Amino acid sequence: MKLILNKDAIQIEKEQDVVPYRNRVKEYAVKIGMSLVNQTKLITAASELARNMLKYGGGGKATIEVVSENRNTGIRLIFKDEGPGIKDIAMAMKDGFSTGKSLGIGLPGAKRLVSEFDIKSIVGEGTTVTILKWKNG
Secondary structure, three states, rough: OOEEEEEEEEEEEHHHHHHHHHHHHHHHHHHHHOHHHHHHHHHHHHHHHHHHHHHHOOOOEEEEEEEEOEEEEEEEEEEEOOOOOOOOHHHOOOOOOOOOOOOOOHHHHHHHHHOOOEEEEEEEOEEEEEEEEOOOO
């Protein structure tokens, strides 16, 4: 069971909201002593998912949590939008698939950068992506 040690929620409604959000994620990562390499992976994934939420979901809420499980500490990020949802999550998770004229590396790329990745989507209701990066992993 993961224990939440600290929590912060930020509305991301425009492109200008992404940089302050990234900075907040970095503050949390530094606070728990995450290595620079793991910070970079987490912030890169966070940036990609925040931009996806803006582009495809019309914006939403991004939550930052410091979590602890056994002797591990990490950062969990939750991106929740009320956009159109994803019709085919399996397809969206394939490298090269894109509905937005992009390279199609966003979701699968973000998944490769983190320790845990979960995506839930209901067409017409929205999408929630949850990622977790352990301090040492």
